[in-house]
Amino acid sequence: MRRMGIALQLYTLREPLAEDFKGTVRRVAEIGYEGVEFAGYGGLSAEEMKRLLEETGLRAVGSHVSLKALRDNLQGEIAYAKTIGAGTIACPWLPVEQYQTEEAWTSLFKELESIGAECRKHGIVFCYHNHAFEFEQRVGGQFVFDALYGSTSPDSVQVEMDVCWVHRAGQDPLAYIARYAGRLPLVHFKDYAPTEDGTFYTKELGRGIVPLADVLKASSDAGAEWLVVEQDNCRDNPPIVSVANSFNWLREHYLAKL
Known part of the structure; x- marks a missing residue:
């Protein structure tokens, strides 16, 4: 299996x-993660963040940036990412209530193409990072997920696939x-388990129902560059313990087998 980097969202x-x-960032490095994907910068300037990354040896894999921020401050977000050496910017979520018609989705696809072209x-x-709703609505007979990538160019919009939500x-x-395959630089590597009331919650790696071993191989075969560990909510252990346990699962089931 091909070696992919291991990062933490x-x-x-x-x-x-x-x-x-x-x-906390220093602790992430001590656990063994090689990179981080940001979801906010904790009030640090880009230069401060760059120094922290240099100190810890962590790679800035990328940043999740809200659609509002991409609209209001795209150049500032790009400048920050470049300063810290982040290779990607991802749109992590959409105000779903604004996208209930094919016309609204089509307009958004054009906007994402434009944002991606400027980043490039x-x-x-x-x-673009998915949740589940992209498989609950359709555009032109396709799931929104597929319509989005069919309406945008690989040069401008790449896939950050969250396998848990899929x-x-x-x-x-x-x-x-x-x-x-070939359009998938980042895979959100995440596990979950259903609950008795029909909801679900994310779990430490290997403690849910996602076929993670198969996902590892498929991601490698597809050319993914980074596995990005994420756990939306940590109910079983404190968050720092959960991310350490998930890294240990990857050490045993992935790194030890390379």
Whole structure:
């Protein structure tokens, strides 16, 4: 299996980060993660963040940036990403209530193409990160997920696939990974378990129902560059313990087998 980098989406640690941003990032490096994907910068300037990354040896894999911020301050977001050496900017979420018609989705696809083209001019890869709702609505007879990538160019919009949400939407993450091979630099590597009331919650790696071993192979075959560990909510253990446990799962089931 081809070697992919292992990063952490820092949204997982939003609570300890709010208390001690720099100390928490240092702990991520001590656990063994090679990179981080940001979901906010804790009030640090780009130069301060660059120094923290240099100190810890962590790579800035990318940043989740809201659609509002992309609209209001795209150049500022690009400049920050370039300063810290982040390779990607990803749109992580949409105000779904604004996208209930095919016309609204079509307009958004054009906007994402434009944002991605501007990022590309500055050497930044622009991605879209999915949830489940992209498989609950259709545009032109296709799931929104597929319509989005069919309406945008790979040069401008790449795939950051969250395999947990694909699975939760009732789709096969292995088939979707293969479908977007070559356009999939980042895979959100995440597990979950259903609950008795029909809801679900994310789990530490290996403690849910996502076929993670198969996802590893499929991601490698598809050319993914980074596995980005994420746990939306850590119910079983404190967040820092959960991300350590997930890294240990990857050490045993991935790194030890390379």
